[in-house]
Amino acid sequence: MIRLTIIGSGNVAQHLIKAFSANPLVEIVQAFSRKKEALIHLLDSKKIVTEFSALKEADLYIISVSDNAISEVSSQLPFENQLVVHTSGTTSIDILDSKNRKGVFYPLQTFSKxxxxxxxxxxxxxxxxxxxxxxxxxxxxxxxxxxxxxxxSEQRKALHVAAVFVNNFTNHLYQIGQEICEEHQVPFEVLRPLIQETAEKIKTLDPVDAQTGPAKRHDSVTTDAHLDFITNENQKNIYKILTQSIQNNGKKL
Amino acid sequence: MIRLTIIGSGNVAQHLIKAFSANPLVEIVQAFSRKKEALIHLLDSKKIVTEFSALKEADLYIISVSDNAISEVSSQLPFENQLVVHTSGTTSIDILDSKNRKGVFYPLQTFSKxxxxxxxxxxxxxxxxxxxxxxxxxxxxxxxxxxxxxxxSEQRKALHVAAVFVNNFTNHLYQIGQEICEEHQVPFEVLRPLIQETAEKIKTLDPVDAQTGPAKRHDSVTTDAHLDFITNENQKNIYKILTQSIQNNGKKL
Known part of the structure; x- marks a missing residue:
């Protein structure tokens, strides 16, 4: 049985409290929130503390607050030599106060309320x-x-950059696809199954093996026709750069 | 009951034969293939013809051959005033020979054998x-x-361009994500659930509403740190251009 305390009341903290509450291998000793109301729907009110001085002994303290607040919260903890971790993807382990044993517990996902x-x-x-x-x-x-x-910590930085490419930028390409559809009165619905299949393939294939399309085939008749068709300069620029990047990868430059 | 004939033996033709064979509303009259062996695992051999002159009357003829061959095949058909369609995403309806009634039947998906x-x-x-x-x-x-x-036909052109963005280019971003992971000895597995969730969100949300991340938040501390972290000039260029594009959209430029 691991006895842990969660410090914070935000999105990730609440998802963690939910996940650990249903877990027979873990006991949530306490949760810290400046405002008791923020967690009352998730936890017995006796376990919710609003002052750091009320924190009891636990095996593990998980700080799940905004990146900017991690350092200050960790320095205010009223104990020493305990295992204290944060849940941030972008913040180094070094940000935690040295009076306790440091760690990181980073769940990599986009959490929506x-x-x-x-x-x-x-x-x-x-x-x-x-x-x-x-x-x-x-x-x-x-x-x-x-x-x-x-x-x-160094690998986590790489993960965060890679996540921007596969999540933020990918979603932006969906948006450009939708804009092109709207400009030509095509319902975006037509493209949704293709988007799902593109992601589905990546479950079992490496992206380089899943690559298809005119850029990969070096089909310049089609890529030139597409560039003629696109009226938006920004879209045209993105089309050129990603087409070139696909073709350079094929050549192993 | 619709009586149809499929002309071609490639990937799409075979998927169509499979789908229509199991269908009580459709009767496959014949299928045309230069080589009988190509379709023998899918259809009664008596229904497979290897000469255009052997084609019988049907309600609909679906030409499912390579884009380059559509025109020639349609001109060789030994009948007139029948409904003849092709299955190409990029080819205009006009490519079909005018002696028959023209149409397009384009299934929009990436077909893998x-x-x-x-x-x-x-x-x-x-x-x-x-x-x-x-x-x-x-x-x-x-x-x-x-x-x-x-x-x-004009809308189909737009769809094809949009499909390049949401499929080919998206897959290339997955590849860049994998390259960044490999460079820093992070298993790509860590990112796969995020890729799935990104596509999953698009089932119900418009991409502009699903957008998250440092570019969207105009968090220049993080985007500058990411650009410092990326060593590959091509990746850096793509990062800059897509970050700028996300930020310009936010401003409704």
């Missing part, structure tokens, strides 16, 4: 300063997820 | 020269798919 998440498939990226603490974090993570990874 | 498809969710884009022919095509399409759209 309105959408339930299945934690079992969410990758959880772990890092600890001390080797012995890793087992505690790993047991905690594995109690809610089947995808637990040891990821250093 | 090794992966079964569920035709019921594949959009089928229809076009006919004559208004009366549209009903025949529509009944045929609706017998295998729940997503049937009337799409002009």
């Amino acid at each position: 309105t959408k339930e998440v299945d934690f079992s498939v969410i990758p959880i990226c772990l890092e600890t300063e001390n080797h012995n603490d890793y087992a505690i974090l790993e047991n905690t993570a594995k109690s809610i997820s089947n995808a637990v990874f040891s990821i250093s | 090794t992966k079964e498809v569920d035709f019921s969710v594949i959009p089928i884009c229809l076009e006919t020269e004559n208004h009366n022919d549209y009903a025949i095509l529509e009944n045929t399409a609706k017998s295998i798919s729940n997503a049937v759209f009337s799409i002009s």
Whole structure:
């Protein structure tokens, strides 16, 4: 049984409280929130504390607050030599106050307030300063997820950049697709199954093997026709650069 | 009962034969293939013809051959004033020989030989020269798919360009994500659930509403840190241009 305390009341903190509450391998000792109301729907009110001085002993303290507040919160904790972790994807482990043993417990997913998440498939990226603490974090993570990874602060930076490409930028390409449809009075619905299939293929194929289309085929008749067809200069520019990038990869430049 | 003949033996032709064979509303009169062996696993050999002169009367002839061959095949058909359609996404309806009534029957999906498809969710884009022919095509399409759209040749061009953005370019962004992971010894597996969730959101949200991330938030501290982190000039260029494009959209420029 791992006894843990969650510090914070935001989106990720609430998803974690939900996931751990239903978990027989974990006991939530307490949760800290400046305002008790923020968590009252999730936890017995006796377990919700609003002052750091009221925090009891636990095996693990998970700080799940905004990136900017992690440092200050960790310095205000009224104890020493405990295992204290944050849940941020972009923040180094070093931001945590050195009076406690440091770690990172980063669930890599886009959390939306309105959408339930299945934690079992969410990758959880772990890092600890001390080797012995890793087992505690790993047991905690594995109690809610089947995808637990040891990821250093440097690797987490790479993941965040890569996530911008596969999530933020991909979604922006969906938007351009929709704009082109709207400009020519085609319902965007027509493209939705293709979007799903594109993502579906990546479950089993490496992206380089899944690549298709005129750029990959070096079909300049089609790519030239597409560039003639596109009226928006920004879209034209993105089309050229991504086509070139696909073709350069094919050549292993 | 619609009586149709399929001309061609490639990937799309074979998927269509499979879908129509199981369909009580459609009778496959014949299929044309230069080589009988190409279709023998799908159809009674008596229905497979290897000469155009052996083609019998049908309500609809679907030419499913490579884009370059459509024109020649349509000119070789030994009959007139029948409904003849092609299945190409990029080719105009005008490419078909004028001795017959022209149409387009374009299933918009990436077909792979090794992966079964569920035709019921594949959009089928229809076009006919004559208004009366549209009903025949529509009944045929609706017998295998729940997503049937009337799409002009001009609209089909737009769809193809948009499909390059949401499919080819999106897949290339997955590849860049994988390259960044590999460069920093992070398993690409960590990103796969995020890729799925990004596509999943588009089932119910417009892309502009689903957009998140540092570009959208105009978080220049993070975007500058990412640009410092990226070592590959091509990736850096793509990062800049897509970040700028996201930010310009936010401003409704």
